Structure formats: structure tokens, C-alpha cells
Amino acid sequence: MEFSWGSGLESQRLLLSFLLLAIWEAGSGQLQYSIPEEVKHGTFVGRIAQDLGLELAELVPRLFRVVSKDRGDLLEVNLQNGILFVNSRIDREELCGRSAECSIHLEVIVDRPLQVFHVEVEVKDINDNPPVFLATQKNLFIAESKPLDTRLPLEGASDADIGVNALLTYSLSPNEYFSLEKPSDDPRVKGLGLLLRKSLDREETPEIFLVLTVTDGGKPELTGTVQLLITVLDANDNAPVFDRTLYTVKLPENVPNGTLVIKVNASDLDEGSNGDIIYSFSTDISPNVKSKFHIDPVTGQIIVKGYIDFEECKSYEILVEGFDKGQLPLSGHCRVIVEVEDTNDNVPTLEFKSLSLPIRENTPLGTVVALISVSDRDSGANGQVTCHLTPHVPFKLVSTFKNYYSLVLDSALDRETISDYKLVVTARDGGSPSLWATASVNVEVADVNDNAPAFAQPEYTVFVKENNPPGCHIFTVSAHDADTQENALVSYSLVERRVGERALSSYVSVHAESGKVYALQPLDHEEIELLQFQVSARDAGVPPLGSNVTLQVFVLDENDNMPTLLAPGTGDTGGALNELVQWSVGAGHVVTKVRAVDADSGYNAWLSYELLQLAGGSRSPFRVGLYTGEISTTRALDEADAPRQRLLVLVKDHGEPALTATATVLVSLVESGQVPKTSSRALAGTAGRDAALVDVNVYLIIAICAISSLLVLTLLLYTAFRCSAVPTEGSCRPGKPTLVCSSAVGSWSYSQQRRQRVCSGEGLPKTDLMAFSPSLPDSRDREDQPQTTGDSLAKPRQPNPDWRYSASLRAGMHPEAGEVSPPVGAGVNSNSWTFKYGPGNPKQSGPGELPDKFIIPGSPAIISIRQEPTNSQIDKSDFITFGKKEETKKKKKKKKGNKTQEKKEKGNSTTDNSDQ
Known part of the structure; x- marks a missing residue:
């Protein structure tokens, strides 16, 4: 692509060289391009998307945009190819004035995620402005009596370009009277003037026409001209002369009108009206100076009459003339340079360029939330701005580039703790006193599902009477979720499980929204005493979070069953x-x-x-x-x-x-x-099968008699053996714990916690031996009956079923001299009973002791239990015996007994056994 302006091949080469100088620098994260001013619309500047490392396909979805605080329409980006091009005319002089450096600062912003890039496009100056004079014609007056080398000051030309393009060269049209005085090296003084080289003669040459030409240093060169009309005046010998040809003064900005700037002074050696001087601004002075300052024509005082603003103009150059009042007035000239001093009169300005709100509470640290632009029109320290953020907030400000700050997330957010933040950004300049400005923004924290529903208790206990109506409300569970909106929308459900052979959902249900728990069918205490299950609470977030609570539903018993x-x-x-x-x-x-x-x-x-x-x-x-x-x-x-x-x-x-x-x-x-003869169990009406009535037959009588005879023979042999043998300690040897067995006189059981020895006759007494006997028709017939029979010891039987008492049977148990309390809440198979001795009972045991005697309910039998004494010699009363509400005691020991009496006792015992 070729561009041309001005004329010649040199301009094309210059433009090409500018385009080839477009570069990208990675330092400080900034791109730099260069482009000449006044190029055509569509001129290529750079492949900005490629240089920033962005894919072309993501420019539109990520909202790629270019922001400029100077002129946003000068440059544009083609989103299809990512090329930065010139969108409208770029005039460097209009954009930057006479500043040596001129750049267009661009901020490239892309979202999702938010990224900010800084791009600087330098605008190169071209020689597009010719030098110009303030007027096309200037009238000068000079007396014919002026000596040689008299100087006539001239107002120089100005060029809007900079550098070489603004390097001006003056030339004067050929003449014999005047030569051109070039400007001095002082940049504040142009110093252009005419020097008289030949004496003037008004009569010979009353007027002289000259052309002053100025040429800049650009390529191609541009020129400007002004016509000089020099009128030769009649002699006024002395012109006014100022004290100084250059006055310099510093003036603070914002001074009130009427403030004295400086007083210039000129003197004239002539007398009279030729020595009276009138001061005035030069006709070449700019209108801006005339609107800001006024000179007193008599005193020469320059005062302020307009608003002096440093940001508008930093210095003023005033050309002052002094004319005398001669018939042919002569004039003198001086320059006044007014340098405006900056004061801190501009408040910093803040602007939020981009906001990414609301911000999610799980946003990672370092995420850019907003882009803030700050500026101050003052200069120096007065224009140096620093920004501060509200303290104690999870954000911070990070300085990016040329008065740009990024609002960055500095610490973790929790919406449940703080849902929004009011951030106040304060910009303060470095002036004295400093000026400041604030800008605020509300940052809303968006919720994420980071809180599971929580119950007030991990477990609830519910009491429900049985036989409740179907569908009755028994309890309400409630869970609280600290999140908001759908993340806090809690629904409830049962944690399904099996209850026996049925599913839990056949017993209870829970309303998904209200959390009310309903019993779907009547509950039966006899079927289910405790129904334990869990209710789950789950929110509607993504992903959903949940928690469980345990419900223990105790089904209370009602009297709904008849005996x-x-x-x-x-x-x-x-x-x-x-x-x-x-x-x-x-x-x-x-x-x-x-x-x-x-x-x-x-x-x-x-x-x-x-x-x-x-x-x-x-x-x-x-x-x-x-x-x-x-x-x-x-x-x-x-x-x-x-x-x-x-x-x-x-x-x-x-x-x-x-x-x-x-x-x-x-x-x-x-x-x-x-x-008919029946067993003692049948007479007692106990629950065991051995308690049923049996028919008496001859075979049973024969068997009982045989067993009784065998028992008598065994006792005789044992007695003879004991009489012949010397009794020694330990005659009863330890035996293996015996299983429970039953006989016609009761049920026997030996404690298996301690290995006991069961001995008959004379020997050591036993502990922990318990017998339970059914009621017999006449206990007096059994007072002398042996405690065991051969049949009962030889043939173990099933334990007496009466030991497994029903609730009604246990309620009638009354230990002697005490009471039995039924268990509260005990059902049919409950075995928890409390035995108490009444007050004043002489048989009440102390702590850790067993009572001496129990009376078994439903039976006249008395159970005596004695602890084993240390003395091995003990009488036979230590044995467990049976009687009707009394103990059968045998207190006499005989080594030799009356055989007749023994036979009689044995005979009675045999008869009793046969009856049983």
C-alpha cells in the first residue's frame, strides 16, 4: 500500500520508513506503534490481536474493545482480522500542540476473563504546516535621521510543526537600505529585525517596500511571506529607549483582575512633546495577550484583566512599544515574558472504565474487578495523583500504567458473612495543600452453593401413640441453608431402608417442601416399638449439597389388647x-x-x-x-x-x-x-408340659418302687461306708457343674460361676444351690423325704417352665417378709424384678449378702441358702429342704442310728415317691 502527500518520491519513502518502524515491546506489558500524521483512512497501523497473543476467533465472544481517553475515534480495530487501522484524520498539531512527544494512548480491554493491555501509538510529525506571520503586511516607520545600524524589530513567523519541520530560515528581498538581522540563540526571544545599512533621505525615498520570506526545514520546504511597508519620517532626533529590551516576570495562575504584572519604563532625550512617551502593545501582539493583559499608556504598568490559567497557557510574550509625542513620533521597543506558575487548583478526577459485577464468592485471588482511570490537570507535584481504597476490604488497588489502577481481589470472599461491599476510592494529588476526590462503587458478592442445609440437631426423638390415624402429622424437620435463591431452596426426602420385610416409605413419608413427616398407616406398638430413620435435606444448587438428620420415633403403647x-x-x-x-x-x-x-x-x-x-x-x-x-x-x-x-x-x-x-x-x-394321681406340677398349674395330669398305671408304680428300692439300698451302703470310714476333710470332691434337672420334688440348678460340690449325708454344705418346687398336697408327708431320688439324678429333665414367669405370674411373687415390685413398662417376657425386704426384717442381708430364705410364689416351698462356712464340720441343717412355710431342721448327729427308725423313714419315703 502506498501513501503520498506533498510532492515527490521522498514523501513516499518517509511514509514507508514510518510504517516499518511500527514495533511491539514486551516490557511493562505495553505495545508501541508509530504512524505519521495526516495519513489516509484505513492506513495499517499494526496487527494488534496477533501482537497481544489473542486468537481472532475469541475477539467478539470476549468483547474485545479499544478505549482511549484522548480521541477514541482516531484508531479502530477490525475484529475480523485483528488489524489496528486509522479511522479518521490525525492532526498532530491539533492533538498535541507544540509538544515534542505526541502519542495516542489506547487501553485494550477484553472480558471473560478481564484483561487490560496498554498500547501507545506515536504520531510522527510531517511538514504539513507552512510558516505564517501574524499579518500579511506590516507598516514600519523610521526617521530619516536614523543612524546606520538602527534596528527595526520585526515579529517573526510561527510554524505549528516541531523539530526540523519548525526550523525557520528568513530571507529579505534584495534592497540597498536594509539587511536582515537573524534571531538570537535565546529561544524566548525571536530577535528578528531590520538593520539600516544606508542613510535614508525622505525626499528621495519616502517609502520602501520589502518582502520578508520565511522557510521551514521540512522536506519539501514550506514558506511564508509578509510585506513590509517602511515609511521614512522627518527627523525626530531621539527615539524613546527602554531600560531593558527584555523583561521577565513570574505570575501565579488564578490571580485576580487588576493584579500588577510589571511596569516598563522608557526615556527620551528630547524635550517637550518629543520627550513625552506613550506606551502601548505592539500591533503584532496576539489577541490572547490582549484579552489577558492591559498596559497603562502613561505609567507603563501592565496589569491582569483576564483569567490566567496555567493549564491553558504556560507563558505569554508581550511586545511593548513606546512612542514620543513629536510631530514625527519616534518609538522604542521591548519584550515582556510572563511565565505563569502552576498552583494546585485542579481536583483529581476518577473514572471507572470497566466493571465486572457482581463478583462470585469463589472468585480466585488476583482477579481484576474494575479498571480505574485517574487524572489531574495540574503539573509537577500538583498533578501527581495517588489512590487509596477503603480499609478493611478484601480488595486492593494495583497501579498499572499512566494513572490507571486495577481493582483486584485481595482475599477470599464469603457472601454469607458480607454480601456486598461499598468501596470508596480516594485520589489525592501531591500539592500543598493537597486536593482529593472520591468515587464509590457497590460490589455485590454473588452466591455460590458452598453451604449445605444444616439441622438444628443431629437427632430428634418423637413420641407417637399407637393406632394413630393414617396420614397424621407426627413431626416437622427444618434445615437452614445460609446460601440464597436456588442454593438455599431446601427439599426433603426419606433415606430409604428396609423395616423388617417392608420398605420404610410404607410407614412414613416427608413433604418435600415443608419437611412435615407423616405416618402413612396406624403404628402398632406390639409390632414396632422404635422406628428409626433418616431424613435428607438437599438444596437446589449445582452441584447440590445435603445433610441428614436422624428421627427416633417411639411408638407409645395404648391399652388396645385384651388379656x-x-x-x-x-x-x-x-x-x-x-x-x-x-x-x-x-x-x-x-x-x-x-x-x-x-x-x-x-x-x-x-x-x-x-x-x-x-x-x-x-x-x-x-x-x-x-x-x-x-x-x-x-x-x-x-x-x-x-x-x-x-x-x-x-x-x-x-x-x-x-x-x-x-x-x-x-x-x-x-x-x-x-x-387320679398327678404330679405336683400339674397341681400347681404351671406352664410346662410336665405339669399335665398323667394317668396312674401299674407300670409307673412298679418303676417308682424299683427306683425307690434302689435308692434305699444306695443309702444303706453309703451309710455303712461312712460309718466304717474315718471322716476326713474334703470327703466331697469337687464335681463338674451339673445341668439343670427336674424331679417330682422340684427343679435343681447348680451355679456355674463357682464350681460347687453337692454332697449328701454328712459333708460340706453348698452355696448357690437353688431349688424350685411346685406345691404338693401335703408337705407334712414329705418332711422326712430325701432331697433327691435316683430317678431325678439319673434322668435330667427339662427345667420347670414356671421359672419363665409371665407378667401376671411375676406380679404375684412375694418373698418372705418383703415385697416384689413388677417392672414398670415390662411386657410378657420381661425378667426384671426387684426383691425388697420389709423394714425390721431380721433376715435382711447386708450389702453383698444373700438372704437366708426365699418363698417361691405359687408354692409352699421354702428355699434356704447359706454361705459356706470355714469349718468343714457342719450339721445337716445346711442342706436345702422343703416344707410348708418352715424349714425342716435336723440338729442331731448320730454315728449309729436306730435301724428300725431308718427303715420306717425309708419306707415312708418310698411310699411318698410312689404317690408322686
């Missing part, structure tokens, strides 16, 4: 009980036992028994245990009693309201020979 009667000998519910009772039984004889269970818990399952009096019937000879359910006689039966007794037992729980069930017991009174 259920159990048939004797089974675990099933049954109908009426049929019992046979001898006419000869006495008071306190246990006939049977009514057993019932309740599926509820606590007091709702605590059962009591009550015998209902039938309408029209006489007083019944039977009673029922309040908590045991045992039906026993209140007195001895007689012939007046009806042979068939129909007893109606009311079973009632302790719920509110109480629920009841009734059991019918049919009691038949028969003679003693008509009552």
Missing part, C-alpha cells in the same frame, strides 16, 4: 378348665391356676385376677390369687358344698380403660379314691 387366656399345659388359648378336687382337702389347697397374657406393655400388660360371685349362688369356698391366678380353697370342704362348682375368673389389666377377659373353671368334688 388372653392360655390353656393349661399348652401355649394356646383355651376354653373352660375342668378340675377334680377331693372332699377331704383342707384350707389353702391349690386347685388349679388360671394363666393369661397381654400383648401390651407396662401397666397395660399387668394383669390381676378376681373371682366373680355368681348371681344367686352361695359363698364359694374358693379364692383366686390377685396376681398369681392360683385358685385355692379358703376352708375345708364339707358335704354342704355343691359337688360341681362353676368358678368365673375375671382377668383384668391395669390400662386406662382397663380391658378384661373371663375364664370358666369347673371344679368337681369327688371322693379320695376317684382323684
Whole structure:
């Protein structure tokens, strides 16, 4: 591409050299180009996108733009090819005046992310302005009497260009009277004038016409001319002469009107009117000077009459003339240089060039938030501006290039702590006193999803009564999210799991928005006592955050289950009980036992028994245990009693309201020979299968007799052995812990925590030995009965089921001289019971001791437990014996006994065993 202006090949070469000088510098992150002024529209300046390292495809998406605080329309960028070109006419003189350096400062801003580049385009001067004089014609007056070398000052020409292009050379048209005096080396004084070389003769030459030509140093050269009309005056011998040809004065800007600048003084050696001097500004003075200053024609005082602004003009050159009042007035000349001094009269200005708002709270440190431009029209220290930011904010100002600051993120943001910042930027200059200005901006912090919903508690306990209506509201969970908008929009859901064979969602549900938890179906305490699950709270952010809370729903029991009667000998519910009772039984004889269970818990399952009096019937000879359910006689039966007794037992729980069930017991009174023999367990009405009635047959009698005979023989042999042997300590050897076994007289168990020794006859007593015996028809018949039989020791049986008490059975346990408290909230299989001795009980044990005696509920048996003494010789009363509410004691020791008495006792024992 070729450009030409002016004329000749030299101009083309100059433009080409300027274009080849366009460079890019990496220092300080700045690009520099050079371009001549006055080039055509579209002139190539540089490949700015390529030099900045930007891809052409990202210029438009990243909002590539060029900002200039000088003239934004001079240069433009083609976004298709990334080329910087000239958009409009560039006149260096209009842009920079007579400044030696002239540059266009551009700020290239791209977003996403925000980047700022500084570009400087230097505008080179070309010789496009010819030298010009203030006027095309100048009138000069000179007396014919002037001596040779008289000087007539001239106003020089001016050139808007700079450098070589403004280097002026003057030439005068050929003449014989005057020569041209070149300017001096002082840049403040032009010093151009005419020197008289030949005496003048007004009569011969009254007027002289000269042409003054000025030529600049540019290529091609440009010239300017002015016509000089010199009028030769008649002689006025002496012209006014000033004290100094050059006056220099410094004047502060902004001085008020009427301020004295300087007083010039001239003198004239003539007398009279030829010596009177009148002062005036030269006709060549610029209009700007005339508008700012005034000279007193009489005194020569120059005063201020306009606004003096350093930023408008830094110095003024005033040409003063002094004329005398002669008929042919003569004049003198001087120059006054007024240098304007700067004062700090301009406040700094701030401008936000680019803002990237709002800023996300997870924005990385060092991100540029805004670009700030500051300026001050003053010069020197008065124009040096520094910026400061509001303290204690997570931002800082970073100086970039020529009064540009970047607002940069300096520390991490947290919208939940502070959601917006009001930033105040203060610009202060270096003057004295300094001037300052502020600019503020609100920086809003945009939310990101960095907070999970939080519950007030990690776990909640909820109590719900069973049999609730379906869909009832049982609890409300609430989670708080510190974020905003969709990041704080919390939804709730169940954390699904299995509850037994069913899904959790079949029991409860949670409303996604309100967090209300609903029970979808009636809850049953007997099915589920504790329903534990988790509710999840999750926000709507991307990615979503969530947390869980645990709900423990305790299903409270209600009295919704009636007592259920159990048939004797089974675990099933049954109908009426049929019992046979001898006419000869006495008071306190246990006939049977009514057993019932309740599926509820606590007091709702605590059962009591009550015998209902039938309408029209006489007083019944039977009673029922309040908590045991045992039906026993209140007195001895007689012939007046009806042979068939129909007893109606009311079973009632302790719920509110109480629920009841009734059991019918049919009691038949028969003679003693008509009552079949049964085991003691059946008479006690316990729950084990061994308690059922059995038929007496001859085979059983034979077996019992054989076993009893074997036992008698064993005892005889053992007694003989003990009588012949010397008793020694340790005759009872330690034995292996024995399994639980049962016999006709009860159930035996040995403690396995300590290895005990079980001995019969004379020997060491045992500790931790417990026996549970059912009630027997007559305990007096068994006072001398041996404690164990061969059958019971040889054939271990299932433990007595009565040891697994139901809630109603446990409620009737009464230790001797104490009380038994049922467990609060205990259900059917609960085994927690408290045994207490009443006050004043002499048998109450101290701490860590066992009581001496227990009475087993439902049985007349007394259990005696003694701790093992240190003395190995002990009498037989230390054995566990059975009796009706008393201990059977044997206090006498005999090495030799009455054989007849022993046979009688053995015979009685055998008979008792056969009856059982």
C-alpha cells in the first residue's frame, strides 16, 4: 500500500520508513506503534490481536474493545482480522500542540476473563504546516535621521510543526537600505529585525517596500511571506529607549483582575512633546495577550484583566512599544515574558472504565474487578495523583500504567458473612495543600452453593401413640441453608431402608417442601416399638449439597389388647378348665391356676385376677390369687358344698380403660379314691408340659418302687461306708457343674460361676444351690423325704417352665417378709424384678449378702441358702429342704442310728415317691 502527500518520491519513502518502524515491546506489558500524521483512512497501523497473543476467533465472544481517553475515534480495530487501522484524520498539531512527544494512548480491554493491555501509538510529525506571520503586511516607520545600524524589530513567523519541520530560515528581498538581522540563540526571544545599512533621505525615498520570506526545514520546504511597508519620517532626533529590551516576570495562575504584572519604563532625550512617551502593545501582539493583559499608556504598568490559567497557557510574550509625542513620533521597543506558575487548583478526577459485577464468592485471588482511570490537570507535584481504597476490604488497588489502577481481589470472599461491599476510592494529588476526590462503587458478592442445609440437631426423638390415624402429622424437620435463591431452596426426602420385610416409605413419608413427616398407616406398638430413620435435606444448587438428620420415633403403647387366656399345659388359648378336687382337702389347697397374657406393655400388660360371685349362688369356698391366678380353697370342704362348682375368673389389666377377659373353671368334688394321681406340677398349674395330669398305671408304680428300692439300698451302703470310714476333710470332691434337672420334688440348678460340690449325708454344705418346687398336697408327708431320688439324678429333665414367669405370674411373687415390685413398662417376657425386704426384717442381708430364705410364689416351698462356712464340720441343717412355710431342721448327729427308725423313714419315703 502506498501513501503520498506533498510532492515527490521522498514523501513516499518517509511514509514507508514510518510504517516499518511500527514495533511491539514486551516490557511493562505495553505495545508501541508509530504512524505519521495526516495519513489516509484505513492506513495499517499494526496487527494488534496477533501482537497481544489473542486468537481472532475469541475477539467478539470476549468483547474485545479499544478505549482511549484522548480521541477514541482516531484508531479502530477490525475484529475480523485483528488489524489496528486509522479511522479518521490525525492532526498532530491539533492533538498535541507544540509538544515534542505526541502519542495516542489506547487501553485494550477484553472480558471473560478481564484483561487490560496498554498500547501507545506515536504520531510522527510531517511538514504539513507552512510558516505564517501574524499579518500579511506590516507598516514600519523610521526617521530619516536614523543612524546606520538602527534596528527595526520585526515579529517573526510561527510554524505549528516541531523539530526540523519548525526550523525557520528568513530571507529579505534584495534592497540597498536594509539587511536582515537573524534571531538570537535565546529561544524566548525571536530577535528578528531590520538593520539600516544606508542613510535614508525622505525626499528621495519616502517609502520602501520589502518582502520578508520565511522557510521551514521540512522536506519539501514550506514558506511564508509578509510585506513590509517602511515609511521614512522627518527627523525626530531621539527615539524613546527602554531600560531593558527584555523583561521577565513570574505570575501565579488564578490571580485576580487588576493584579500588577510589571511596569516598563522608557526615556527620551528630547524635550517637550518629543520627550513625552506613550506606551502601548505592539500591533503584532496576539489577541490572547490582549484579552489577558492591559498596559497603562502613561505609567507603563501592565496589569491582569483576564483569567490566567496555567493549564491553558504556560507563558505569554508581550511586545511593548513606546512612542514620543513629536510631530514625527519616534518609538522604542521591548519584550515582556510572563511565565505563569502552576498552583494546585485542579481536583483529581476518577473514572471507572470497566466493571465486572457482581463478583462470585469463589472468585480466585488476583482477579481484576474494575479498571480505574485517574487524572489531574495540574503539573509537577500538583498533578501527581495517588489512590487509596477503603480499609478493611478484601480488595486492593494495583497501579498499572499512566494513572490507571486495577481493582483486584485481595482475599477470599464469603457472601454469607458480607454480601456486598461499598468501596470508596480516594485520589489525592501531591500539592500543598493537597486536593482529593472520591468515587464509590457497590460490589455485590454473588452466591455460590458452598453451604449445605444444616439441622438444628443431629437427632430428634418423637413420641407417637399407637393406632394413630393414617396420614397424621407426627413431626416437622427444618434445615437452614445460609446460601440464597436456588442454593438455599431446601427439599426433603426419606433415606430409604428396609423395616423388617417392608420398605420404610410404607410407614412414613416427608413433604418435600415443608419437611412435615407423616405416618402413612396406624403404628402398632406390639409390632414396632422404635422406628428409626433418616431424613435428607438437599438444596437446589449445582452441584447440590445435603445433610441428614436422624428421627427416633417411639411408638407409645395404648391399652388396645385384651388379656388372653392360655390353656393349661399348652401355649394356646383355651376354653373352660375342668378340675377334680377331693372332699377331704383342707384350707389353702391349690386347685388349679388360671394363666393369661397381654400383648401390651407396662401397666397395660399387668394383669390381676378376681373371682366373680355368681348371681344367686352361695359363698364359694374358693379364692383366686390377685396376681398369681392360683385358685385355692379358703376352708375345708364339707358335704354342704355343691359337688360341681362353676368358678368365673375375671382377668383384668391395669390400662386406662382397663380391658378384661373371663375364664370358666369347673371344679368337681369327688371322693379320695376317684382323684387320679398327678404330679405336683400339674397341681400347681404351671406352664410346662410336665405339669399335665398323667394317668396312674401299674407300670409307673412298679418303676417308682424299683427306683425307690434302689435308692434305699444306695443309702444303706453309703451309710455303712461312712460309718466304717474315718471322716476326713474334703470327703466331697469337687464335681463338674451339673445341668439343670427336674424331679417330682422340684427343679435343681447348680451355679456355674463357682464350681460347687453337692454332697449328701454328712459333708460340706453348698452355696448357690437353688431349688424350685411346685406345691404338693401335703408337705407334712414329705418332711422326712430325701432331697433327691435316683430317678431325678439319673434322668435330667427339662427345667420347670414356671421359672419363665409371665407378667401376671411375676406380679404375684412375694418373698418372705418383703415385697416384689413388677417392672414398670415390662411386657410378657420381661425378667426384671426387684426383691425388697420389709423394714425390721431380721433376715435382711447386708450389702453383698444373700438372704437366708426365699418363698417361691405359687408354692409352699421354702428355699434356704447359706454361705459356706470355714469349718468343714457342719450339721445337716445346711442342706436345702422343703416344707410348708418352715424349714425342716435336723440338729442331731448320730454315728449309729436306730435301724428300725431308718427303715420306717425309708419306707415312708418310698411310699411318698410312689404317690408322686
